[in-house]
Amino acid sequence: MASKRKYKTLTLKEKLDILNRKMASKRKYKTLTLKEKLDILNRLERGESGKVLDIAYGVDTSTISDIKKCTGRIKSSPPSPAYLYSRRYRNSAVKTKAIKNYNTDKNTMDLKGKVALVTGGASGYGREYCVELLKQGCKVSICDINSDAGEDLLHELSKQAQDRVIFCPCDVTDYQQYEEAFQTTISKLGGVDIVINNASVMNDRLWELEVDVNLNGVIRGLLLAFRFLGRDRGGPGGIVVNGGSSCSTHPFVSLPVFTATKHAVAALTRSYGDPYHVNLTGVRVIAVCPTPTETALQGDARKRLMSGEYEQAWKRDTGNTVPVKNEFVAKSMVDLIKKAPSGSSWLIENSQAPKEITLFP
Numbered sequence: 155m156a157s158k159r160k161y162k163t164l165t166l167k168e169k170l171d172i173l174n175r176k177m178a179s180k181r182k183y184k185t186l187t188l189k190e191k192l193d194i195l196n197r198l199e200r201g202e203s204g205k206v207l208d209i210a211y212g213v214d215t216s217t218i219s220d221i222k223k224c225t226g227r228i229k230s231s232p233p234s235p236a237y238l239y240s241r242r243y244r245n246s247a248v249k250t251k252a253i254k255n256y257n258t259d260k261n262t263m264d265l266k267g268k269v270a271l272v273t274g275g276a277s278g279y280g281r282e283y284c285v286e287l288l289k290q291g292c293k294v295s296i297c298d299i300n301s302d303a304g305e306d307l308l309h310e311l312s313k314q315a316q317d318r319v320i321f322c323p324c325d326v327t328d329y330q331q332y333e334e335a336f337q338t339t340i341s342k343l344g345g346v347d348i349v350i351n352n353a354s355v356m357n358d359r360l361w362e363l364e365v366d367v368n369l370n371g372v373i374r375g376l377l378l379a380f381r382f383l384g385r386d387r388g389g390p391g392g393i394v395v396n397g398g399s400s401c402s403t404h405p406f407v408s409l410p411v412f413t414a415t416k417h418a419v420a421a422l423t424r425s426y427g428d429p430y431h432v433n434l435t436g437v438r439v440i441a442v443c444p445t446p447t448e449t450a451l452q453g454d455a456r457k458r459l460m461s462g463e464y465e466q467a468w469k470r471d472t473g474n475t476v477p478v479k480n481e482f483v484a485k486s487m488v489d490l491i492k493k494a495p496s497g498s499s500w501l502i503e504n505s506q507a508p509k510e511i512t513l514f515p
């Protein structure tokens with residue numbers, strides 16, 4: 155009884171962790187969606203027996219009925235990626251296998267029915283990503299700090315895709331809010347398969363915020379994606395698309411901090427997108443790096459430069475730029491989700507096929 159009392163105090167995530175661990179060897183269980191797994195937990199909460207669940211899901215749930223007795227085990231959390239890495243690379247034969255397992259032919263993703271979470275989804279590229287992903291048959295969670303713009307977009311998109319789109323107020327500088335956006339999306343849309351880490355600030359005067367949104371926000375999104383999508387954590391796998399910029403190929407001399415955040419995003423993409431991580435988590439990671447839009451070029455540049463004296467540099471940085479259209483970037487991004495190998499970053503210029511950026515020789 156003592157252990158049952160303790161079970162009641164666990165969070166849903168902890169209960170799900172126990173369920174995933176208990177059922178790790180059950181082949182059919184692995185094919186269930188997160189929603190179905192959560193449904194099993196809800197049914198257990200209501201006191202339904204393993205037999206009823208056998209019928210509902212066709213999986214051998216005889217062990218599930220014991221879950222409430224095994225709370226003592228939750229303290230032993232799953233091994234960390236660093237531990238797994240050291241284990242895997244102690245033996246060179248395993249290392250070769252890990253690399254052989256990675257197969258770019260598998261990188262063709264059918265988007266119909268997939269759930270996409272888009273940060274900074276209320277305006278700019280993010281807005282267009284939501285529109286394009288809905289056209290592809292995805293369900294979309296618009297996540298943005300700007301609730302007015304988010305609600306307006308939800309209202310507009312709901313006319314065509316009523317039960318396939320939601321809005322979650324979310325500040326990517328706040329881990330808890332970002333986590334809640336994942337949880338709300340999972341409970342309302344049935345899971346998360348695609349995370350578009352797009353929220354961004356381009357203003358070197360607000361450089362600390364810029365780093366917190368453009369870089370730390372992307373890191374938070376990646377960590378949450380691994381937590382909720384990672385196959386090693388009982389998730390379905392999927393893809394993360396990070397918002398980079400063309401300044402990874404031609405640094406904006408006028409915006410050194412912005413350039414640094416976007417270069418870091420490309421480096422993060424390369425590292426987390428490596429076959430080692432993909433084999434571990436089943437989550438591919440790519441980055442889209444567009445050239446500036448007309449709107450970005452037209453605004454008063456001085457307001458976003460660290461010093462008014464950098465205006466000449468801004469003119470040099472952007473003088474020859476052909477502005478890119480949001481719709482074109484969104485279509486290219488969707489194409490890359492389907493085909494791009496994990497770890498790659500892609501320069502998107504108007505009316506041109508995306509070009510891969512080589513960061514490291």
Ligand SMILES: NC(=O)c1ccc[n+]([C@@H]2O[C@H](COP(=O)([O-])OP(=O)(O)OC[C@H]3O[C@@H](n4cnc5c(N)ncnc54)[C@H](O)[C@@H]3O)[C@@H](O)[C@H]2O)c1
Binds near residue numbers: 448
């Ligand atoms: N527009 C360009 O010219 C350009 C060029 C190259 C790269 N990019 C990159 O493309 C992506 C989108 O840029 P954009 O031009 O569409 O930006 P935008 O400024 O038009 O939109 C950014 C969105 O992010 C939201 N946002 C800002 N801070 C947030 C936070 N803390 N939490 C959640 N949401 C937040 C904003 O409310 C807004 O809806 C960014 O990664 C950007 O760096 C843009």
